[in-house]
Amino acid sequence: MTEYKPIKEGKVREIYDNGDSLIMVATDRISAFDVILKNKVEKKGTVLTQMSRFWFDLTKDIVKNHMISVDNSDMPEFFRQPQFTGNSMLCKKLEMIPVECIVRGYITGSGWKSYQQDGTVCGISLPEGLRECDKLPEPIYTPSTKAEIGDHDENISYEKSIEVLEKAFPGHGEEYATKIRDYTLALYKKCADYALSRGIIIADTKFEFGINEEGEVIIGDEMLTPDSSRFWPVEGYEPGHDQPSFDKQFVRNWLKANPDSDYDLPQDVIDKTIAKYKEAYKLLTGTDL
Secondary structure: OOOOOOOEEOOOEEEEEEOOEEEEEEOOEEEEOOEEEEEEOOOHHHHHHHHHHHHHHHOOOOOOEOEEEOOHHHOOHHHHOHHHOOOEEEEEOOEEOOEEEEEEEEOOHHHHHHHHHHOEEOOEEOOOOOOOOOEEEEEEEOOEEOOOOOOOOOEOOHHHHHHHHHHHOOOOHHHHHHHHHHHHHHHHHHHHHHHHHOOEEEEEEEEEEEEOOOOOEEEEOOOOOOOOEEEEEOOOOOOOOOOOOOOOHHHHHHHHHOOOOOOOOOHHHHHHHHHHHHHHHHHHHOOOO
16 A cells, blocks of 8 residues: 655645645644644544535535545545545645635624724724624625744735735736635625524635636635634624634633643543534534534
8 A cells, every 4th residue: 555645734734645636634633823732633624524525515606616525435545544534635736826815704803803993804994883793794805825834824905915916826916816805705605694594603714715727716725614714603692792602712712711721722622622513513514424
């Protein structure tokens, strides 16, 4: 059996070269505040991969995606081992666009802090009188640069994203910047409406896009997982304070409350985290993992 080594390792994902395709493995690592925690959250990688699969299928009418298969029998023998079952995705190769596409439908987190200071989020002026976790009149697009591990992403304006993409793809800066913005907003609106019908508010999320061999902009990486989104239960939603969540905000909150933890989670926090991830998956897809 041929052994494979990752060609790239992110905070959570490992990417393997498979000739004309890639295999993306979502590990059970968890990160917060751009730091990889010492703990692993068992089955978290499976939730991320299967949830991305669900959303890619649901949104292929809006934009193409990089998914080929999540069936390990479609992958080389090495990936038919137990540690790769359920958490691996065979993907098309893309030239990734160096902008994270963030969309916010509700005001929370860093956006709420910024709004309290000057009434804006990422330079976008918002109406007066919003409360923490209020729904915004319209979702807003707030792109950022993609930082290396350990560095922080930098929020940029839509205009700045055109400059960034013009450098990366000469002659296509404005075209690609417009497409990723429009796709981001369309994807968010469709998926947020769907999630709402299943009992989950998607407060915000981020997407990543790339260019395929045909020169088309398509979505890659992960999609609308608890790692890349804020999921709140509809039941009990009440603006004016922080909301309970189905995502790693639970971990972030524990770390903030325990600054001396050295990024080491107690077992009960790990158990609650995976339970929340699995609950979100069941609510959204209607099936157990």
